[in-house]
Amino acid sequence: MSIRRVRNIIFLKDVSILSLTAFGGPQGHFGMFLDLLVGKRGYLTEEDLIELYALCQILPGPTSTQTITALGYKIGGPNLAYLTLLVWMFPAFCIMTTLAILVTTAQDLNFSLDFIRFIEPIAVGIVAYSSYRISIKVVNTKVGVGLMILSAFASFIFKSPYAFPILILFGGLATTWKYKKQPIEEKERIKVKWANLILWVSVLVFAAVLGGVTQYQPIKLFENFYRNGSLIFGGGQVLVPLLYTEFVEFKQYLTSQEFVSGYGFVQAIPGPVFSFSAYVGAISARDLGMAGQLLGAGMAAIGVFLPGTFLIFFVIRFWEQLKKYRIVKASLEGIVAVSAGMVIAAAFLLFMPMEQKPINFILLFATVGMMHFTKIPTPLIIVGGLVFGIVIA
Structure with missing residues (x-):
């Protein structure tokens, strides 16, 4: 060997x-x-x-x-x-798919899911604290703050999945004029190999056409998640507003409680936060039976992970030359600010449908407090809420 x-x-x-x-x-x-x-x-x-x-x-x-x-x-x-x-995403994918099937099976059997009700306010607290941390860590200019606030309002008001790419593009363009403030570096001629970019675009177009022609839900799920995976800047927190808007508000494949509980679950397991897509995909395909749920989870996970893989393969070949261009560096300020605004909007979008009970407010603020003032790992907070729910139930 x-x-x-x-x-x-x-x-x-x-x-x-x-x-x-x-x-x-x-x-x-x-x-x-x-x-x-x-x-x-x-x-x-x-x-x-x-x-x-x-x-x-x-x-x-x-x-x-x-x-x-x-x-x-x-x-x-x-x-x-x-x-x-595959190795990195597989354990989290299996766990989230299993949880989705258990949730839908319990509902089919009229088994009460009351024991997971405290996961919702805890998950909202996690998103709220994430929005706070992101905003103070990555947004540190007046222009950035303005774009963040504008993005938060726009994301909350225009509850359409098509608004997010427009906001991201606008954010990037809005700060390109600041390129002169970036340091000048000696540049080399960029040598670009286009294969992975062509592959990324080809899969996007093919999936959209095939989904539109067949109207087969697993293919449509692949297209939905592939498109979202192509637009998300900033990691798993930014995934939340896009998926919530599309699958809860727009298409109503999931209830708000199902969605937020799933997001709480993914915070308690190891591996990539994007494995949340398997949970959403499986529940979205519940009408197709267990086999359909497994297929929906697989299509969603593959769809959301592939774009980033194609793009990193494309960019890493010429990154050394590209990063020396000041206009590229300047646009990142706006992109990051808009992404931060989306996370703030997600916290409000998830809060609105939550049952307005004192215990939910207590758990929400307690979660924020624990994350800010203690070093208690997030998974333990989620598990604690689950145990509390089981005891009360």
Whole structure:
């Protein structure tokens, strides 16, 4: 067995360990990547990982998934990268799909889901605190604050999935005029290989046409999630307003409680937050039976993870040259601010349909307080709410 093959196997083993132990979203995942992939294994330097992570943050798609997939690409090429993606997402995908099937089965059997009712206010509290942290961490200019507030109002008022790409594009264009404030760097001629970008666009168009012609729900789910996965800047928190608007408000495939409870569940498991898509896809396909739910979960997960993978494969080849252009750096300020505004809107969108009971307000504010003033891991907060619900029920 060649040294290269052994190295690839060891890397996939490390990825599987991370998929079962990495909690806390991209920020939490980054710390574990740093410990295992840099400190213990030495696959790359700390500076290389930070730069790779920064690149993935400015691309649409799941940040931690793109980071670890791109590392697989650098180590062993496309084949290892796709295996890395599968190993990384598989445990969380299985857990969220199983939870979705259990939820729908319980409803079919008229089994009370009252024990999960406290997950909803806790999940709203998590989104609210996430919006606070994102806003104070990444938005630090007057223009950025203005764009964030505008984006929050627009996202809340225009409850259409088609409003989000327009807002993101507007945000990027709104700050390009500040490019002169960026430092000038010596630039090289950009050499672009277009294959992965063409593949990304081709799959998007093909899925939209095939879904429109067949009207087969699993294919339509793939198209829906592929489109959303192509538009999301900022990780799993930004996924929430897009999916809530499309699948709860617009298409009404899920109830608000089902959606928010699922988002609470995904906070309590390891792996990528984007695995929430499997839960939404499975419940959206509940009318097709258990086999249809499994297919819906698979189509949703593949759809939401693929765009970011194609895009990171495309960009990583010429990133060194592209990042030296000031107009690119300047546009990121607006994109990040608009994404932060979407998360703020998500907190309000999730809060509005929540049952207005004192216990729900107490749990919501208690969640925010614990996340801000203590070091209690988010999964433990979710599990605590679940146990409390079981005891009360």
